Amino acid sequence: MRPQSRTIQEDSTTAIMWAAAAMVTCPFLWLIGDLLWNGVNQLSFSFLVSAPLNAGREGGIGPILFSTLLVVGVCMAVTVPMGLGTALFLSEYTRDDHFLGRLIRGSLDVLAGVPSIIFGLFGNALFCQVFGLGFSILSGGFTLACMVLPIVIRTVEESFRAIARDQRLSAAALGLSKPTTIRAIVLPAAMPGLLVGIILGLGRAIAETAALIFTSGYVDRMPESLMDSGRTLAVHIYDLAMNVAGGNPNAYATALVLVGLLLIINCSSSWIAARWTSFNQLPA
Amino acid sequence: MDIIQPASRMTPGPDRRPGFMPWVPYPYTKPCCEPVAHIRAEQLSISYDSRQALQDVDLEINRGCITAVVGPSGCGKTSFLMSINRLTDLIPGCRVSGNLHIKELDVLAPITNLLHLRRMVGMIFQKPTVFPFSIRKNLELPLREHGTHDRTLMASAIEKVLQQVGLWNEVKDRLDRSAQALSGGQQQRLCLARALVLSPDVLLLDEPCSALDPISSGIVEDLIVSLRGHYTVLIVTHNLAQARRIADHVAFFWSFNGVGRLVEHGSAQEIFESPKEELTVAYISGMRG
C-alpha cells in the first residue's frame, strides 16, 4: 500500500468514527436540552407537592411521587432480602461447578433479558388475580421485584466474589463458622457492592412503565394503603403524553423530575463504586 | 516465655454448643522436641479434579518439634499443609485420601468437627492476611467464635499473645486502629498472634517469611524458633538456609512428572549432612530444583 492511500484511509476512518460519535451525542444533547428547556419552567416546589388537577394538565405530582416511593419501597423490601440471600447462596454455599448454582445463575441470566411487558402480564395474572391483590401498589411492587431481582443478585454476588480468597482461607483456618465469616468478613467488605446493586435495582424500578400499567394501575389520587392503586412517575408521563390532550407541559416537568432522580441514582452508584475501588487499593 | 493459657481454661463453665468439646492441650513438661509422633500421615494422596498432586505420603511429625517441608514449587507442599486442617475442603474438586491423624483424632473422617479441628491447628499464610478491621477485633473475633465473651479475659489473652509475638510494645496504644495500617512484618506477627490466641496444638506455616523484607523476616524467624517445644510446628519454606537454621526435622518433597512424593525425611542434621537419596543431595547442594 502506498503511503498516500494509507493516510487517506486513516483520515477517512477517523472522520467516520467522529461522525458516528456525533450521531450518538447530538440526539442525546437534543433530548436532555429539550427536557430542560420545556420542563424547567413548570418545575417548582408546589409542583412537587400538590395534587394533579384536571387529569394532570394542571397541578403537581405530589401523590404520584408518593405512590412511586411506595411502589419502589415495596419492590426493594422484597428484592433486598431475596437478592442478598440468593447472592449468598451463589457465592458462599455452592461451588462454581455445582449444578444447582449453575442452573440458578443461568435462569437469572435469562430472566434479566425478559421484557418488562412480560413481567406485567405475569404480575397481572399472579398478584392481581391469583393473589387477589387487584390493581394495587403491592401488586406493582411485587412485579417490579421480580424484574429487578436478577440485576441485584448479579451485582451483589460479584461483590461477594471479589473478596480475596486469602481472607476466606484465613477465616476458615481460624475455625470461624460460616455465619461468622459472612457476618464479620464478607458482608462488611462487600457493603459498597451491595449498595451499588441495590441502587441499580432502584434505578430500574423507578424507570419502569410497561410492567406497572396493568399491575399498579393509573389512579392519581393519594394512596391510602398499599392495597390502593397508585400511579408512578413513569406511568404519569405516559398517560399525560398519550391520553390527555394538552398534558405536555406537565409531562415535560415530570420527565425532568424522573430523569433528575435517575441521574442522582446513577451518580451515587458510580461514586460508591469508585470509592470502593480506591478503598480496596489501600496497601494490604 | 510464658505459655498462654489454653482457651478452655479461660471459658467459665462448659460450652454447651452442639458438637463442641473443650479440649486440654498436651501438658508440656519441658520445652523440647520429643520423639513422640503427633501427626501421622499414612498413604496420604491429594488430587485436584483428576490431576494427582501428592501421592502416598507416609510421614510422622514429632510433638513440639519444628518440621520444615522443603522441595521445589508444585510438589504438593502447600496441599499437604492444607490437608492437615482440611482447608482442602474449600478448594473445588480437591480430594484427599489415605489416613491422617493428629493424636487420636482422625482428621479426614467426615464426622470430624472442622471448626474444632481448625481451632486446634493454627495456620499462617504466605501473605499476611489480617482482616480489614482493628487489631483488637482481629484477635477478639476468633476468641468470641470459640466461646470466650468475657472482656477482661479477652483483654488479658490479647496482651499475652501480643507480648508473645513481640508486638505488644509496638501496638498497645493503637489496638483500636486498623490492622491494615501495620507494616508487612507486623501484620504477619499479628496473624501469628491471631492463631496463637486460640492456643492451638499445631501450627502450620506456609512460607511465612517469603513475602517479607529481610529484617521482618528475621524477626518472624526468631519468633518461630521461640515456639519450639510449645507447639508442633510445620513450616513450608523455599529457603534452605532458613530450614537449616530453624528446623529439627526436614521432610523433602519432589515432583515426579507433576505428582508430588515424599523423597526423604529425618532430622535436619541427617538431611543436610548425610542425605541418603541422590535427589536430596542434588537439591541441597543447589544442583536441582
Place this chain on the structure above:
Amino acid sequence: MISSSTNISSRSKSDCLLSWSVHLLALMAGGLLLLVLAFLLRESWPALQHIGPAHFFSDPDWYPTEDSYGLTAMVWGTLCVTVGSLLLAAPLGILSALFCHFYAPPLLGRWYRRMVELLAGIPSVVFGFWGLVVLVPIIGRWHPPGPSLLAGILILTFMIIPTIMLVAHSSIAQVPVAYIQSATALGFSRWSLIWHVILPTTKAGLFTGILLGLARALGETMAVLMVCGNVVRTPSHLFDPIRTLTANIALEMAYALGNHRASLFASGLLLMSLVVLFVSLAEGLRHRKIYAATK
C-alpha cells in the same frame, strides 16, 4: 478424646438456619423463571386450546372481539422495527466503542462513555415522550402522518445503542495489551490494528452485544407504543404506522377478557420464547473462551 459422638453435628444451629434460609431464597429466585413461564402458559392455555396456534397466523385480521386473531401484521411490525433499529444501532454502537478506545482523546473518551451510560439509564417512557413530541411532528411535516415505522426505528436505535456499545466497549477492553503493542510495533496504522487485530479477537463480544440489543428491541414496549401509531396493518413502507406485539399487549390488556385476554398472553409467550432464545445465545457466546492463548 475429640472424636466423640457429639461431633456428628459439626454445624451449629445458626449455621443450619442460615444455610436453610439461603437455600430457600435461592430456590425461589431460581424458580421465578419457571413460574413466569408457567403463568404465561396457564393464562394462554384457553387461547391455544380453543383458537389454536395456527389461527394466530392464518386469520387475516386482529379483531379479537369478533373471533379473528391474526397476529401476522403485528409480527411483521415487530420484525421491521427490530431489524431496522438493529441495522442502524449495530454499526453506530460498535463505531462508538472503537471511537472511545482508539480515536477520542482519553478525557473525551471517558466522558463519552459516561454519556452512553446515562443514555442507557433514561427510561423508555421518556424516550417515547420525546419521540412523540419532537420526532413525530418532524417526520409528519416531511411525510404525513408522522407516527410511523421510521419513528419507531429511530427511537429504538437510540435505546439499544448503549447496550451494544457498552458490551463492545468491555470486550475491546479485554483485548490483551500485548496484541495492541505488538501490532503497533509492527507499524500497523490505527485502522489496520482495528481491522486485523481488534475486530477478529472481539467478534464474539460484539455479537453478544448485538444479540442483547436485539432482545431489548424485541421486548421494548413504551417507546414504540408512543411513536408508532398503533395501526394493525402490515407495513409497506417506512412511513406507515405500525403496531408491535408488545404495544398490542399494553394497549388491550386493560380491558381484554376471555379468549382475547388469553390470546394476548399467547402473544406474550411467543415474545418471551424469542427473547429467551436470543438471550441464551448471547450468554452462550459470552461464556465461550475467546482468547485461548492468553492467561
